[in-house]
Amino acid sequence: MIATLLGKKIGMTQIYDAQNVLIPVTVVEAGPCPVVQIKTVETDGYHAVQLGFGGRKPQNATKAEAQHAKKAGLAVTPRVINEVRLPSAATVKPGDIVTVAAFTEGQIVDVLGVSKGKSFQGVVKRFRVAGGPAAHGSMFHRRIGSVGMRQTPGRVWKNQRMPGHMGSDYRTVQNLRVVKIIADKNLLLIKGAIPGANGDDVIVRAAKKARKA
């Protein structure tokens, strides 16, 4: 069974569980994901399956995309395609569909996605540097401060925290709990926050480092 799904972040809300505890959840529309291609050790050197998600209009799909989907016997060309590595030969075949049924309520999952872009930011926001006093003529408000020593070492250390681009990074949030599954709408309700803005593409997979219960 493939325990990975491509999906879309819908947004956050809260729900009450059976113990009347209010739980913050992120709603993810996950799947249905058709299997587009199977990779094997014989042909590609490793085992993997290619999953698709969403759809392109026929006029918007490139010929390469359209033919690739047609080869798998899909009616629609997927908008997103992603590969999932497997330890052994896949038991599925192209055209099979993976749905939220791959997960169970209470399961621990990882969510992967691109975080919100924050543009060019200074060190205070980007690296939580404290900054200087706001008033009393300090003239040192949100500046970077010292970046090194003197003639020794005579250079700036690597990884010195400096202003620069923040956000839009590929991030994985590990060990989130699936609170609820709404199978008929392909929805997963996952406890906590996940990377990206509402509507962004995300990947949900069974947790790699989940603690054994």
Next chain:
Amino acid sequence: MNQIIKDITAAQVKNLITPFKVGDGVRVHTKVREGDKERVQVFAGVVIAIKGSGIHETFTVRRISYGEGVERVFPVNSPNVEKVEVEKNSKPGKARLYYLRGRKGKAAMAVKEKRFEDTAAKA
């Protein structure tokens, strides 16, 4: 709000048509778990604010307990909030009655009412 999220929370949102308003004197019955026993606790006071919408909606109740002001924020849709009895109605001129916080004694619970004569005279 996103329609999908609305649908998810719809089942848990209590669709009570304004059971109480800001300024009302209320008795809030909440379920309290003590060990494996459950009992009902009552918190009586004046609603000084209603905030949020949908599943997030909350209301703040203020009371004077042994001379000390106490405020509690209740989620409207929590299953633990069993019922809200309205004891006293009033029509305050403001949506948030934070001006009650600085007051002492009898004035602390006196909600200022809206004056209606003015609007009636114009019409």
